[in-house]
Amino acid sequence: MSDMNKKTVDPGKDNRKIKSVSRMKEIMTHYYIDAKTARESGKKVAWITSGGPVEPLIAMDVIPVYPENHGAMVGASKMGVDLCQKAEEMGYSSDLCSYARADIACAATQGGPIGGLPEPDFLVCCNNICGTVLKWYEVAARYYKVPLFILDTPFIHREMRKEAQQYVMSQIEEYIAFLEAQCGRKMDYDRMTDVGRLAVEGLRLWQAVLDTAAHKPSPITAFDLFFHLGLIVTLRGTQVTVDYYQGLLDEMNERIANNIAMVPGEKYRLLWDNLPVWYKTRWLSDKFASHKACLVADTYTSAWSGVLPLIDEDRFLETMSLSYSQVYINISHDMMIDKLSEMIRKYDADGLVMHSNRSCKPYSLGQYDLQKMVMEQLGIPTLIIEADMVDERHFAESQIETRIDAFMETLKS
Amino acid sequence: MNTKITAGIDIGSITAKAVVMEGDKILGARVQFTGYTAKKAGRDVFDGMLGEIGMPPDRVECIVSTGYGRNSIDFADKAVTEITCHGAGAWFVNPEVRFVVDVGGQDSKVIRLDDSGKVVDFAMNDKCAAGTGRFLEVMARALEVDLDDFGELSLAGIPAKISSICTVFAESEVISLIARGETRENIIAGIHESAASRISAMARRVGLVLPVMMTGGVAKNKGMLAALEKKLDAPIQVSEYAQVNGALGAAILAARM
Numbered sequence: 113m114s115d116m117n118k119k120t121v122d123p124g125k126d127n128r129k130i131k132s133v134s135r136m137k138e139i140m141t142h143y144y145i146d147a148k149t150a151r152e153s154g155k156k157v158a159w160i161t162s163g164g165p166v167e168p169l170i171a172m173d174v175i176p177v178y179p180e181n182h183g184a185m186v187g188a189s190k191m192g193v194d195l196c197q198k199a200e201e202m203g204y205s206s207d208l209c210s211y212a213r214a215d216i217a218c219a220a221t222q223g224g225p226i227g228g229l230p231e232p233d234f235l236v237c238c239n240n241i242c243g244t245v246l247k248w249y250e251v252a253a254r255y256y257k258v259p260l261f262i263l264d265t266p267f268i269h270r271e272m273r274k275e276a277q278q279y280v281m282s283q284i285e286e287y288i289a290f291l292e293a294q295c296g297r298k299m300d301y302d303r304m305t306d307v308g309r310l311a312v313e314g315l316r317l318w319q320a321v322l323d324t325a326a327h328k329p330s331p332i333t334a335f336d337l338f339f340h341l342g343l344i345v346t347l348r349g350t351q352v353t354v355d356y357y358q359g360l361l362d363e364m365n366e367r368i369a370n371n372i373a374m375v376p377g378e379k380y381r382l383l384w385d386n387l388p389v390w391y392k393t394r395w396l397s398d399k400f401a402s403h404k405a406c407l408v409a410d411t412y413t414s415a416w417s418g419v420l421p422l423i424d425e426d427r428f429l430e431t432m433s434l435s436y437s438q439v440y441i442n443i444s445h446d447m448m449i450d451k452l453s454e455m456i457r458k459y460d461a462d463g464l465v466m467h468s469n470r471s472c473k474p475y476s477l478g479q480y481d482l483q484k485m486v487m488e489q490l491g492i493p494t495l496i497i498e499a500d501m502v503d504e505r506h507f508a509e510s511q512i513e514t515r516i517d518a519f520m521e522t523l524k525s
Numbered sequence: 526m527n528t529k530i531t532a533g534i535d536i537g538s539i540t541a542k543a544v545v546m547e548g549d550k551i552l553g554a555r556v557q558f559t560g561y562t563a564k565k566a567g568r569d570v571f572d573g574m575l576g577e578i579g580m581p582p583d584r585v586e587c588i589v590s591t592g593y594g595r596n597s598i599d600f601a602d603k604a605v606t607e608i609t610c611h612g613a614g615a616w617f618v619n620p621e622v623r624f625v626v627d628v629g630g631q632d633s634k635v636i637r638l639d640d641s642g643k644v645v646d647f648a649m650n651d652k653c654a655a656g657t658g659r660f661l662e663v664m665a666r667a668l669e670v671d672l673d674d675f676g677e678l679s680l681a682g683i684p685a686k687i688s689s690i691c692t693v694f695a696e697s698e699v700i701s702l703i704a705r706g707e708t709r710e711n712i713i714a715g716i717h718e719s720a721a722s723r724i725s726a727m728a729r730r731v732g733l734v735l736p737v738m739m740t741g742g743v744a745k746n747k748g749m750l751a752a753l754e755k756k757l758d759a760p761i762q763v764s765e766y767a768q769v770n771g772a773l774g775a776a777i778l779a780a781r782m
Binding site: 480487493498508510514515517518521522525 | 606608609632643644645646647649652730
């Protein structure tokens with residue numbers, strides 16, 4: 113009876129397929145093969161948190177591996193529940209982040225979509241995204257008996273004081289010394305400068321891809337961005353990433369020129385907040401599309417390039433202390449609402465959909481306050497859906513369906 | 526004058542409701558248990574209602590379905606969520622109403638309306654049936670009290686403290702209160718207070734605006750009404766069509782199509 117269940121002939125479907133997807137899959141496959149065969153090729157592997165400074169690793173020829181990216185793969189391949197349960201059997205609380213639970217279980221059982229991650233030579237943990245990573249990485253350090261480097265970024269309320277900048281800067285120096293000790297060679301600062309430039313170039317191109325969604329109708333949705341985000345997280349600072357996003361940007365511009373809408377008949381433009389619900393992206397995407405609603409942007413995929421104004425590519429290492437401390441979830445609600453308002457204006461959003469993510473406490477804390485601020489200051493309706501990024505046991509489909517349908521009915525009325 | 530004949534069908538988790546209208550006039554209404562299949566319940570409650578008033582089904586020009594089973598009613602012209610329908614139903618009964626509290630079988634919802642009856646914001650209970658009709662049903666069973674007497678008994682008690690928000694754990698709490706010799710009335714009052722706290726927290730989150738109307742099957746429960754009035758610190762109107770309010774709203778929306 114709902115629009116979703118009606119079978120309709122859709123001649124534009126092939127046109128809407130993003131061609132870059134296959135290239136992305138190819139790059140990611142190569143990347144994981146390289147990481148899994150690092151021992152044979154004499155390379156080091158470092159596990160690093162999603163918001164961590166990867167550029168020095170790239171400059172030192174270390175292969176970065178992201179347990180969180182892996183967690184997203186677990187979620188997308190719907191293996192989350194089994195792995196989370198396994199971790200709970202091991203004694204971890206069901207309230208622990210589902211990325212952490214899934215990853216710990218994969219490490220212990222060589223399970224998951226790629227049979228576990230390649231073992232790390234050392235670990236790099238930056239707490240700009242949450243406090244859970246500290247304990248999670250300590251567990252990994254004990255399990256693999258490898259050294260752990262912790263980069264502590266202070267929470268930013270309004271502005272980053274000089275003392276705080278110096279505090280982070282001194283840790284970045286320690287970080288480089290740590291890498292030199294682990295790799296048994298000195299940092300090549302010319303190489304580091306090149307990597308910094310490539311990182312900035314990649315971030316600019318990624319932001320340009322995100323900006324194409326400001327066009328009406330949008331050539332891309334947040335559900336697509338969740339997938340294409342992969343490289344800006346994992347391989348920032350490499351030529352392959354720059355080339356990939358240049359290709360994706362060209363494709364998006366071509367779609368704009370040909371007026372190809374990702375959501376046929378786009379009528380409503382929505383913003384998404386928080387991580388994706390990885391195991392339900394297709395369902396949610398179809399659900400919103402059935403209401404002719406396009407999720408044009410989100411606070412998550414824009415978090416990496418959101419710090420671009422803080423980076424000086426000629427002083428990349430120095431400005432890293434600013435950019436890594438001020439990522440979207442390490443800032444106050446006052447700063448978040450500024451960013452949200454900017455996005456709502458830029459993408460001309462009609463509504464905001466917030467995923468209250470049981471796993472990600474720092475991202476979800478205060479969403480009700482943000483919701484109130486958005487409704488009062490910007491006058492746009494918001495919807496909160498309660499779920500989890502990986503653990504499907506926290507997703508109640510019919511309840512969420514009713515909420516989305518009701519939200520869309522209020523938007524339409 | 527609008528003489529279009531329309532119907533609304535509301536398939537809830539426990540009961541199925543139907544309303545048939547001619548313009549602004551309610552011609553018939555029916556409530557029955559949903560049972561195993563939503564689809565069959567929809568057909569039965571619709572046919573049963575029309576049978577009662579002797580109306581052939583082909584006279585009904587437009588049908589809107591709502592509730593959990595809304596998408597299984599294949600003979601409906603449109604499916605609309607219970608949020609929009611409850612808003613429309615309450616608005617029809619009294620256009621002064623700005624806030625609707627609907628407590629049904631497995632969900633409770635609060636809806637804020639604007640001057641024109643449009644839904645501005647809403648909230649529903651999430652993944653948990655505390656503060657719903659089912660919660661009260663489970664408790665009535667644990668206390669061996671008929672659900673119809675449950676509200677009345679509650680008015681005679683001083684609320685005993687029920688701290689668990691989980692229906693299952695609250696049931697064990699009730700059992701230990703019984704063991705400690707707490708009176709039945711006090712326990713029942715405590716149960717109503719606990720459910721009302723959950724609902725009032727949702728209402729405050731959305732932003733309470735007066736006047737408030739309560740709809741849904743639980744609106745028949747006087748104890749719940751009193752507990753909610755106390756928690757919200759506001760008088761609550763009860764629609765005479767409380768239990769069929771969702772179906773009523775659906776029939777009204779069908780008239781606008």
